[in-house]
Amino acid sequence: MQPRRKKRLFSMLLVISLIAGAVGAMLFALQQNINLFYTPGQLVQGLGEGKIKPDVGQRLRLGGMVVPGSVSRDATSLKVSFDLTDDSGEIATVEFEGILPDLFREGQGIVAQGILKSANVLAATEVLAKHDEEYLPPEVAEAVKGIRHVPPSQLQQQNRPQSNYGG
Known part of the structure; x- marks a missing residue:
């Protein structure tokens, strides 16, 4: 060469x-x-066709609905634990130390990010709760079907008192 x-x-x-x-x-x-995203059902049963479960110590995001009556707070610190569920009926526990978002409440959908401590316990470093102001549950949407929506900006104009100064 x-x-x-x-x-x-x-x-x-x-x-x-x-x-x-x-x-x-x-x-x-x-x-x-x-950070892979799991629901409580996927966390317990596995993800995909191979039913792959995350390893203990793995960083992940867990999303679901907060189970009513499951929120327990430590009286001396900011430690909180609560259970999440999804449509599969499986339950996963989230442990978090810190201030929860204002929108956090029982029955609310949340996403918790953290490290998996055991098969169904997540030590969360961050908890996110979000709502869409346009969303209505099906029951409420059915109940208000015939009601006309008035945007807040128009409500303020309609309820504003008339001025004597020509305005």
């Missing part, structure tokens, strides 16, 4: 190995930040 070809081959192998090393380092660094 000619020296010029040996040099090109060596250069190409060096470039390919550097690229492979960089990709490997990025995947290793991202491995700690990948």
Whole structure:
């Protein structure tokens, strides 16, 4: 093999190995930040066709509805634990230390992010509760079907007292 070809081959192998090393380092660094989303049913029964369950110590996000009557607060600290459920009927426990969001309440949908302590217990580092102001439960939507919606901006204009100053 000619020296010029040996040099090109060596250069190409060096470039390919550097690229492979960089990709490997990025995947290793991202491995700690990948958070898979599970529902309580998927956490207990497994995810996908292979019924893959997360490992204890894995970072993940767990979403579901807070079970009414399951919220217990520690009287001396900010520790809170509560149960989550989904349509499968399975229950997972979330333990959190900190201030819960204002929208957190029993029966509310939440997403908790943290580390799995055991098969169905999550040590949460963050709890998110969100609602959509446009959402109506099916029963309420049926009850208000014939009522005309008036935006708040128009309500304020309708209820504003008339001014004597020509305004």
